[in-house]
Amino acid sequence: MNIGQAAENTGVSAKMIRYYESIALLPDPKRSASGYREYGDVDLHRLRFVRRSRDFGFSMEQIAKLLKLWEQKRPSHDVKEIALTHVAELDEKIQHLTELRNTLKHLADCCHGDHRPECPILQSLSGKPQTATRSQAIPPTTSR
Amino acid sequence: MNIGQAAENTGVSAKMIRYYESIALLPDPKRSASGYREYGDVDLHRLRFVRRSRDFGFSMEQIAKLLKLWEQKRPSHDVKEIALTHVAELDEKIQHLTELRNTLKHLADCCHGDHRPECPILQSLSGKPQTATRSQAIPPTTSR
DNA sequence: ATGGACCTTCCCATCATGGCAAGGTCAAGC
DNA sequence: GCTTGACCTTGCCATGATGGGAAGGTCCAT
Numbered sequence: 001m002n003i004g005q006a007a008e009n010t011g012v013s014a015k016m017i018r019y020y021e022s023i024a025l026l027p028d029p030k031r032s033a034s035g036y037r038e039y040g041d042v043d044l045h046r047l048r049f050v051r052r053s054r055d056f057g058f059s060m061e062q063i064a065k066l067l068k069l070w071e072q073k074r075p076s077h078d079v080k081e082i083a084l085t086h087v088a089e090l091d092e093k094i095q096h097l098t099e100l101r102n103t104l105k106h107l108a109d110c111c112h113g114d115h116r117p118e119c120p121i122l123q124s125l126s127g128k129p130q131t132a133t134r135s136q137a138i139p140p141t142t143s144r
Numbered sequence: 145m146n147i148g149q150a151a152e153n154t155g156v157s158a159k160m161i162r163y164y165e166s167i168a169l170l171p172d173p174k175r176s177a178s179g180y181r182e183y184g185d186v187d188l189h190r191l192r193f194v195r196r197s198r199d200f201g202f203s204m205e206q207i208a209k210l211l212k213l214w215e216q217k218r219p220s221h222d223v224k225e226i227a228l229t230h231v232a233e234l235d236e237k238i239q240h241l242t243e244l245r246n247t248l249k250h251l252a253d254c255c256h257g258d259h260r261p262e263c264p265i266l267q268s269l270s271g272k273p274q275t276a277t278r279s280q281a282i283p284p285t286t287s288r
Numbered sequence: 289a290t291g292g293a294c295c296t297t298c299c300c301a302t303c304a305t306g307g308c309a310a311g312g313t314c315a316a317g318c
Numbered sequence: 319g320c321t322t323g324a325c326c327t328t329g330c331c332a333t334g335a336t337g338g339g340a341a342g343g344t345c346c347a348t
Contacts, residue, residue, distance in 0.1 A: 004294065014295090015337065023334095034344055036295055052268075057244050060334080083252040090245040094238055100201050101234040108227040111220050119220030124196075148325065158326090159306065178313055180326055204303080 006039040010047035020050065025064055046071075058086060150183040154191035164194065169208055190215075202230060 007014040017037075020026045026046065030038045039047075049070060053063040062082055069079050110120045151158040161181075164170045170190065174182045183191075193214060197207040206226055213223050251268055 002295070013336080016335080018297095019335075032295095032344095034295085036344080054335095056248060057241070080252050080255045083248055083255070087245055087249050087252060090241055090248070094241050094245060097201070097234050097238050097241070101231055101238065104200060104227055104234070105231050108224050108231060111224045111227070113221050113224040119223045146326070157305080160304080162328095163304075176313095178326085180313080198304095 001039045001044070003037045003039070006037075006044060006047060010044055010051055012047050012051050017047065023060070025050070025060065025067070056086070057090065058082075062086060145183045145188075147181045147183070150181075150188060150191060154188055154195055156191050156195050161191065167204070169194070169204065169211070200230070201234065202226075206230060 001009070003014045003017055006012075007017060012020075017026070021028060026043075029043060030040075032038055046067070049067065050063060053066055058066065062085075065082055066079065069082075107120050107124055145153070147158045147161055150156075151161060156164075161170070165172060170187075173187060174184075176182055190211070193211065194207060197210055202210065206229075209226055210223065213226075
């Protein structure tokens with residue numbers, strides 16, 4: 001099976017398949033006499049594994065580990081650890097976004113939203129200590 | 145005030161200040177006779193506004209709009225709309241991440257996490273329809 | 289044998305950010 | 319005055335995951 005077919009079959013674009021190969025996430029596939037990549041069932045299976053892992057939001061690095069564990073049929077302990085690490089990452093990200101969201105929503109709710117130029121949102125962004133909720137309204141100065 | 149001082153003062157790196165200037169998010173600053181950028185109170189205020197907006201997770205595009213509205217002291221209506229749009233974006237992202245997180249947590253909880261090679265996480269990633277919860281366990285194939 | 293659909297490699301672009309290099313400037317100390 | 323070190327300038331390169339496109343080779347059906 002050529003790369004186009006494999007792409008259609010697994011939901012991973014041909015471009016990405018080549019990319020994953022180039023960063024050694026995937027092994028070099030067999031080639032036809034004329035140099036075409038050829039994929040078999042095992043390769044397709046692996047590609048789907050990678051796509052699903054991406055869907056789960058795993059990083060490339062994590063996927064590489066998971067893939068290795070999967071192929072080597074290694075103990076589930078290691079896999080669980082990676083998964084739980086990712087869960088913790090997700091929790092952190094979710095919490096951060098939720099805080100931002102609530103702060104912003106609060107500001108928007110306080111904004112009369114009419115033609116008047118005063119706006120608590122802009123005031124908060126400009127750093128004017130204004131409302132009593134300021135200490136909560138200013139998001140953490142994450143070093144991003 | 146030179147760029148280094150401005151950077152230290154506002155939490156926006158010198159590199160980023162120049163970048164924001166290059167994409168016209170910020171106006172070209174005054175220059176000293178020798179070509180050094182010079183920043184005053186107004187500029188610092190603007191830089192802090194941008195940094196805070198980034199902290200809130202606004203996109204560059206949104207920040208450009210907010211900045212314009214802020215400087216022109218335009219009606220709060222427009223600002224509120226941008227903020228609420230961003231809140232909606234955050235809500236969506238939070239929901240997506242939460243779903244991923246819960247699915248993954250569920251899989252990890254089902255994983256005995258010992259030396260045995262069987263692992264529901266890997267099985268789910270490899271696409272094996274295995275548990276009754278599969279239809280919920282497979283994350284949406286988001287076209288990412 | 290010709291045309292179209294596919295494949296190959298290579299380069300470029302994204303976006304926000306950092307790093308590095310070569311060269312100019314400024315201020316402090318000798 | 320001259321040196322030195324800290325700062326500034328511009329410009330290029332790199333990131334990570336992805337897409338776009340060009341130039342050229344291959345395969346298959348008509």
